[in-house]
Amino acid sequence: xxxxxxxxxxxxxxxxxxxxxxxxxxxxxxxxxxxxxxxxxxxxxxxxxxxxxxxxxxxxxxxxxxxxxxxxxxxxxxxxxxxxxxxxxxxxxxxxxxxxxxxxxxxxxxxxxxxxxxxxxxxxxxxxxxxxxxxxxxxxxxxxxxxxxxxxxxxxxxxxxxxxxxxxxxxxxxxxxxxxxxxxxxxxxxxxxxxxxxxxxxxxxxxxxxxxxxxxxxxxxxxxxxxxxxxxxxxxxxxxxxxx
Amino acid sequence: xxxxxxxxxxxxxxxxxxxxxxxxxxxxxxxxxxxxxxxxxxxxxxxxxxxxxxxxxxxxxxxxxxxxxxxxxxxxxxxxxxxxxxxxxxxxxxxxxxxxxxxxxxxxxxxxxxxxxxxxxxxxxxxxxxxxxxxxxxxxxxxxxxxxxxxxxxxxxxxxxxxxxxxxxxxxxxxxxxxxxxxxxxxxxxxxxxxxxxxxxxxxxxxxxxxxxxxxxxxxxx
Numbered sequence: 001x002x003x004x005x006x007x008x009x010x011x012x013x014x015x016x017x018x019x020x021x022x023x024x025x026x027x028x029x030x031x032x033x034x035x036x037x038x039x040x041x042x043x044x045x046x047x048x049x050x051x052x053x054x055x056x057x058x059x060x061x062x063x064x065x066x067x068x069x070x071x072x073x074x075x076x077x078x079x080x081x082x083x084x085x086x087x088x089x090x091x092x093x094x095x096x097x098x099x100x101x102x103x104x105x106x107x108x109x110x111x112x113x114x115x116x117x118x119x120x121x122x123x124x125x126x127x128x129x130x131x132x133x134x135x136x137x138x139x140x141x142x143x144x145x146x147x148x149x150x151x152x153x154x155x156x157x158x159x160x161x162x163x164x165x166x167x168x169x170x171x172x173x174x175x176x177x178x179x180x181x182x183x184x185x186x187x188x189x190x191x192x193x194x195x196x197x198x199x200x201x202x203x204x205x206x207x208x209x210x211x212x213x214x215x216x217x218x219x220x221x222x223x224x225x226x227x228x229x230x231x232x233x234x235x236x237x238x239x240x241x242x243x244x
Numbered sequence: 245x246x247x248x249x250x251x252x253x254x255x256x257x258x259x260x261x262x263x264x265x266x267x268x269x270x271x272x273x274x275x276x277x278x279x280x281x282x283x284x285x286x287x288x289x290x291x292x293x294x295x296x297x298x299x300x301x302x303x304x305x306x307x308x309x310x311x312x313x314x315x316x317x318x319x320x321x322x323x324x325x326x327x328x329x330x331x332x333x334x335x336x337x338x339x340x341x342x343x344x345x346x347x348x349x350x351x352x353x354x355x356x357x358x359x360x361x362x363x364x365x366x367x368x369x370x371x372x373x374x375x376x377x378x379x380x381x382x383x384x385x386x387x388x389x390x391x392x393x394x395x396x397x398x399x400x401x402x403x404x405x406x407x408x409x410x411x412x413x414x415x416x417x418x419x420x421x422x423x424x425x426x427x428x429x430x431x432x433x434x435x436x437x438x439x440x441x442x443x444x445x446x447x448x449x450x451x452x453x454x455x456x457x458x459x460x461x462x463x464x465x466x
Binding site for chain 2 (some may be wrong): 091128132134136137139142143146147152155156159163164167170
């Protein structure tokens with residue numbers, strides 16, 4: 001099976017169109033399962049009461065913000081190395097979703113911090129580096145929108161994304177390297193998780209829901225980007241519903 | 245290769261010397277921003293010495309950012325940047341000469357003036373020393389990282405503000421360690437850790453930033 005034939009916008013456009021409903025459906029299912037587990041099944045926290053339940057949105061959003069940046073930098077780097085415009089379009093499509101999840105992580109964290117820490121915001125290492133991640137996403141989108149030539153915009157944005165990828169390990173390890181107010185890592189690869197299984201399952205379901213949502217939305221966005229940038233091409237003109 | 249490197253360094257320094265007003269604006273911007281804060285906040289010495297590390301470092305950062313576009317813009321408009329790209333020497337090495345020229349012209353004056361501004365903020369002499377050291381170790385990183393932003397936004401409209409948006413997130417670690425060094429020495433603690441991390445930032449950017457800048461220049465000039 002020659003997968004590389006999908007690296008052209010013309011062949012990927014219909015494939016993406018067929019993939020979107022599946023991922024959207026998976027996202028809905030996982031979201032419903034996750035919300036059910038997080039509200040109905042997970043127990044009340046001993047210290048924090050019911051307010052801890054924002055963790056089920058906050059942690060998956062933060063995970064996605066870092067993960068999307070790495071994927072975006074990966075596609076951007078691939079586009080730079082192989083000179084493939086579809087890879088660059090994919091990076092461009094992922095950026096707004098990544099920025100939204102970063103903002104969501106910051107806002108939900110802030111809403112959680114007020115009752116728990118007594119402060120809407122503290123300048124500790126993890127919060128600051130997550131804020132830097134938001135600025136990196138916005139810088140990436142601003143740079144791409146300010147350059148007129150789309151291929152030059154792709155390459156410049158790709159370089160910026162790759163330079164900024166050094167921030168993601170800093171966010172991830174910030175709670176280990178610095179004395180921070182933000183709690184340390186509860187879940188890591190090397191040891192058993194330090195939280196109740198039902199809470200963990202709720203978080204994982206919602207993380208999967210956010211992931212499926214990201215894929216569905218990015219595919220929808222990349223289809224729009226393809227139509228905009230390839231509007232002169234014959235295959236776009238031939239699509240039903242496209243005004244010539 | 246060193247001959248080419250020295251030639252570019254000399255050329256950039258000569259061009260900067262011919263347009264001294266460009267250089268002077270950077271220095272005067274630093275002085276003015278540093279003078280605005282006491283006027284706005286009030287002359288109480290204890291308050292000023294508390295905010296001094298952060299304010300002075302942010303002023304140095306902003307002054308550096310203002311001057312970033314002049315690193316490559318003039319050469320880009322008159323075509324000599326294209327000739328630089330065609331040179332047989334590795335572009336990263338030649339770019340390093342331009343960055344060094346920029347630092348000598350915009351970063352070093354800030355380092356030399358900082359102790360005098362620090363006196364305005366009632367910083368003790370130990371903290372003044374640390375301020376000079378932190379700026380000396382940190383401003384090269386600012387020039388190096390800023391060069392990447394300057395190269396990415398060549399010829400783009402609104403590039404002055406866009407460069408600021410792009411490089412500020414990357415500047416934040418340098419700012420945190422730089423201001424932290426001075427604050428640590430003000431509280432009687434050793435600034436060793438902060439200064440070491442600052443030097444590490446500068447060394448890391450010394451190795452990686454010219455490569456990224458060279459790649460960005462090739463992207464911008466194509």
